[in-house]
Amino acid sequence: MSFYGEISKYYDYIFPVGENQLNFIKDCAGSPGGRILDVACGSGGYSIELAKAGYLMTAVDIEDGMVEKVKTKAAENGLSINAFKCDMRELEEKVRERFNAIFCIGNSLVHLANLKEIADALTQMKHILADDGCLVLQTVNYDRIIKFNLDGLPTITNDEFGVEFVRKYKFKKESNTIDFNTTLIIKKGDSKAEYNNSVELLPLRSSELAWALKEAGFTTFDFYGDFKYSNYTEDSPSLVVKAR
Template sequence: MSGTVLKKEQDFGEDPLAVRESDHYQHEYTESFVDKWDQLIDWKGRAEGEGRFFIDLLKKLGKHKILDVAAGTGFHSVQLAKAGFDVTTVDGAKEMLIKAFDNGRDNGIVLQTICADWRWLNKDVHGKYDAIVCLGNSFTHLFEEKDRRRALAEFYAALKHDGVLILDQRNYDLIMDEGFSTKHKYYYCGDQVTAEPEHVDDSLARFRYTFPDDSVYHLNMFPLRKTYVKRLMHEIGFQKITTYGDFEANYDEKETDFYVHVAEKAYDDES
């Protein structure tokens, strides 16, 4: 993984809809796409949309040592580090980590970065963490159930006995059942960038990203249903799972863009 050399341009082959492999993300996050990624996120807009949700949640849970396993260009790693957390920054795409480190430096933060594949996370990441965050709809890059189970098991093993996994996902239930509609209020806040599905079926959500300079990129992802993700977490061993819709405990599933699952490793005393 750490020695992967990413191509300048994306390559989905002759039939992009046939690309349904967990390893393909290495060919999707090309140097040119990564260079534009922060235009899509808009750090200022995203920070305003999220507020202090993750910071306050982690503090409420009493967590300090955090592993950001899908760091991307470093938005959450930087926000958490600024808030005083001890953060280790992980991503499977080398170009993303380079960008994250640069973004951290621009914000006065020296990020501890590790290039690692989630499925073999503990081979490259050592020690135990209070919490793991896997954000930005990243878990949907895993197409095979065995990969999802393996990754969740690696997360579970990297957590302390009372550790917490915070994992988010798009509301794919709504996309598949009702069609796509988004306010772009919380996650992808760049107002000059469009992010919308080009194709959706029960095992592929192919998103198209169009930037102000008319450049176009794609990501192929697996459309995870909410109850399926929660079931997998329980089966791996997480004891209590709380789900938020667009950062709210009370939410309308038909109005929610993203879910955030908070999976606790410790037994619930009330159960």
Template sequence: MEFYSEFSKNYDKIFPLNSNKLELIDNTFKDLKEKRKNIKLLDVGCGTGSYALALAEKGYQVKAIDLDAEMISLAESKMEKVKADVDFYRLGMLNLKKKFRSASCDGIYVIGNVLVHLKKDEIKEFLALAAELLKENGKIFVQIVNYRRILELNLDGLPTIYSKDDSVRFERNYDYNEKENIIYFKTKLIDHFDDQILSENEIKLYPLCKSELEANLQAADFKVESTYGSPGGDQYRELSSIPLILTAQKN
């Protein structure tokens, strides 16, 4: 977790809140507001808490988890500057039952490619946990990278991200091991002024594709509702959409 602790200092520069994504998440859970009061959301892998706090400002009751202590600390410090109250916990994705009861959430969202940090069987385990935590007809919102595009086009990475102030850049490279069916995700955070590497990391990611994610959701007693190919809600296209976004409702 050392990389993420270092990366957290520049996290909001690299991944600022995307207003389109925020609206898409809000629209996914908005209809629940018409049927229930005090809609409770769980943010899984919240990073520095930007989306959790923004959704709390929209009237949701939000709880959020992340495994990195520095991310949680930064998220909690943001509460002092906004009119929102979120409970942040340092917690792993597979340990949700340590803090949350069955049928205690109306909605769960896991964004930013967090889900594929888990192994193949762990993804199934997490989705089953999510279903257990959700109330009847609760919803889940999942955003990951479109790995079908990566595999079919044999891509070796994702576009470099430059911070808005141009002070840092985030390079993202992929090395796919077909035998293991694992992607080695190699990243570098670089000071853009002097090309100094601030931090670098390599982590294994499971290349979860749309058909398998849908099957896993259905196995966990979800019904897939919508599929998008961008935070703006564009149609998903297998070979051109960079993200894969799915929403599903618990049966």
């Protein structure tokens, strides 16, 4: 089984739904009943909670295991969520609706190869937004990572379910990329299993994201340091965006 296939079984224990994130998305989407697209949805925790709140949800991810997880959870909760496999670079090809809100959080955007791909993906998101639609983005704050030469993010531990997720960064200045090396550790009784993975990320600076949003046709956007609407600075842990 692939790393992401394995992690899909434990995703909710590593990345539980956050109340601040959920409220931020609801603020962007407006009243229940509107259509929302969850891009790079993972196991669909946010789509599930938003569907429960009355929003009409579409959820897409590039990993089959994640999409199947969303479908299973939706069925278990008696919810209708349109979940299917889709790369964020092919949204206009595969998504046939327009949305009141689109969100792409969890540092997913920086898995694209370069700034042009990011601008192209954002352009597609803009095209499938309603005229007054709102986009929410969230990445790690790479201004901070590079400024302080940080070598990773805090390890995530869930003792209740015996899950540990180790995250290490290695910035490569010559190629302007980051090696993101992760280890998923699963403990069951006296046994322990480890799953290692390495993926190359684009260290997207705030100025570069501002350029890409303008290229995509967004005319107004605000940057925040978290989902509590804190002012964004180079020292913020995250870069959160609300754009129209």
